[in-house]
Amino acid sequence: MPESEIIREIEVFDATPRVVSLERRANRLKQLLLHAKEHSPYLSKLYRDIDPENFTLNELPVQERAILEQNFEEWVTDPAIRKDDAKAFLSNPENMATPFMGKYSLVTTSGTSDAPLIVVRDKLHQEVHQAFRLKRLLGRIPPELFRPDCNRIAIILLKNAPSANYISYVKLKRLFPEKSENILGLSTIEPIPELVRKLNEFQPATLCGYSSLLGVLALEQIHGRLQIAPSLILSSAEQLTEATIAALRNAFENCTVLNDYCAAEGGEIAMTCPCGKLHVNEDWIILEPVDEEDRPVCPMEISDSVLVTDLSNFVQPIIRYRLDDRVQPMSKPCRCGSKRQLITVHGRESDVVIFENILLPSIVFTTLMNDMPGVLSYQFAQTQRNRLEFRAVYPDETDRTAFFNALNERVSHILRGNGCTHVQFVASDTLPKSSARGGKLKSVTSEIWQNFAEEEE
Template sequence: MQRPGPLAVDPWLWSRTFADTWLAGLDPAGAGARQRERRLASLLTAAAGSPLYRQRLRAARGSTPPQLQALEPVGKDELMHRFDEWSTDRRVTRAAVEQFLYGSSRLADAFLGQYLVWTSSGTSGAPGIFVQDAASIAAYEALDAWRLRGSPAQGPPLAAWSFGQRFAFVGATGGHFAGVVSVERLRRLNTDPSIAPFGWLAPTVQTFSVLRPLEELAAQLQVFAPAVLITYPSSAAALARLQLEQRLNLRLKEVWCGGEQLSDAQRVLVRRAFNCPVRNNYGASEFFSIAWECEHGRLHLNDDWVILEPVDDDLRPVPSGTAARAVLLTNLANHVQPLLRYRLDDSVRFTGQRCPCGSAFPVIEVQGRSAHTLLLHGAGERPVTVLPLAVETAIEEGGQVTQFQLLCTAPDALELRFEPQVADANAAFARARRALLDYLRTLGLDSIRVVHGRGRPLRERRSGKLCRVCHAPHGHR
């Protein structure tokens, strides 16, 4: 039976999850590690209720009790293809979920009365459909509340989604995406306190489409007057420019960024424009809060709730300190659609070093989607792997510009585009081109062509995300 309305809050589950997450934050290597082991054992037991994972567990039977590393990894295509064999709740079928998503349901309605459903925008391949149980939603909310602001000692629970504050979410609103579903759930809990004992604590939240023209978006934000802006780094940087030009006057207490890579220059720009802290996190539709950024600007893996195994192209483990081609993600929170050793094509590096902030959560660096890594070479040159973040930094620092996109149109050709707001794009191009060529030369690349593209930067059609360094889509040239 389907119950209308958003997924309600279970006070017992919610309090326990918040308490556990707080304890793990105080002692990641002790309490956190014990929680991880307990959750992994319980996930492996739950996964036996999924026909798809039952096969894998049987194949790995050599290891008793079952070891995570003995399980065959899984990818999104297989899960979407075998959707009806995936869930531990046999009512969760492709037909039922699609009827729910594309029928009359509203964003953040409870599917089968007890789950949230979101879809990924399909950055890589087909869109994914992910069903989340109440325990995983509670975990995401606890992680946001405790760790989004840096070290656990820095604030009481609810510090993040504090009541009475106005939150503006600027993102993809044209579908059941993870960000907008989560935010919409909070908004609806606030407007319908009868369904949740904590409803009165919920903040005032409004969502705005990132695909709207910038000026229109700015005008709407000005009217709403948020205290916290939640958006992609590219959109935060564009709004920061308007604020600096005094065409926008927001009084923000915090900016939360996610969904794209946040560069140092973007962080400086946003902080300068709004004169407030910038919070950054790394997440995915498959696990919403994989890592949080501490006050030293480093990402710490939430390894009490999620396991990441860095691997190479053949899914073999890579040692600490080496950039992985992909990671195998195990979501310890969600039991309805288990994710064990799920391939996520992000290039992640475990630094293996302790952070000056003192947190024992492992420090990771995220280089972005492996698909965006460029392989460049001029005529007769050896192909060289070029990491997006390094190229972005070279352009930002040398070109003094943040609102750009670099498209790779051929192994020896790059096209640099700018947002229309960039003043004197020709001068910015000349500076950025020089810096870029200097950087490429340090890699042994001497004959790469860089041209000034006159079109606007290309955004992902559905999510509105901007990838600042990527391959030109097919048919572009």
């Protein structure tokens, strides 16, 4: 479909009564299900009892990432896609932002303790989600804020990982080779003082990054160490919490803060409207906030996880796929007038650790682990004010001592670089612990309040 046609469809969706638009969406779901049943060996088995002409969404089983990952080649609907080819393609940085097999885009998930999942996106997905960005997210933003020939743009990236931010960065560099000096790529694992120094020197008009790091930068600006005056801050990938939005608004005057709630698996799920609220792109996305038993939560109730369905990607169907985000469906309509589903995304508890009054976001540690294969699952746990524990499940072939020594060197470097000089980093015999609520494993967790409460009792 040409871009103009998709944009027109988006406009029509917004102008049509919601109930009519949702019928349209139900039809899209049916098309996707038919395609999945016919072309994905894995889903065909899973949906063998589902009648595509007569089914409801909640009859479809919930999809868990770890299981899908193991069945990757039977899950995709193009039998020519091999996991090894995709991995080899992704491992070559030259391929970043070039199509895989001449037509697909490849991204991987990041920032969690499981093995990264490769996500293949087809042309329709790329067109639809690009149209969402242009129309709903950036439609009201002066385009020159994304032009390095007019403005300076700083992007915080997961270096050497094919995340959406990194791909945008590479694409931008290729589009404006002669203005490369106006595009600054910063790594998520750089120590905060280093990020602050580079940003002060660069003075970006546009700053793109991850919510947890943007929150830290807001505090740096409030404390006067960071002194920049961006016109636009764009947060993507991680959820931007209300607290972070408030901190950013407080720290940066006359700056538009945009929130793009997206995931490698679902694409552009929801975006901020002119009121700064998040609306789901429900023409092509179905988002179900659910409780621990996978029942839909009531309005205003905070979900335990969300199930996402992306109606635009036929090559690797994402249908009722679980994302570990806590989402609150809002009950009142938004002042902007949009009828699309309104949500608030809540950060997961303790997704930061704080040592010596210095806040370190989880992404600092999860990025590091993406570069260090050798464990099956892991957890960084702050167990005391100045103690960080590493828990892991090691396969037999991993030399634990060598692995921990290499990790220790890198973690110590991060801690020292951020000014946390008295933190003890220790290898623990404890296995990674799942949270009491929902039983999910957090890659980075702080247990000091819990321990503190135990001490009090």
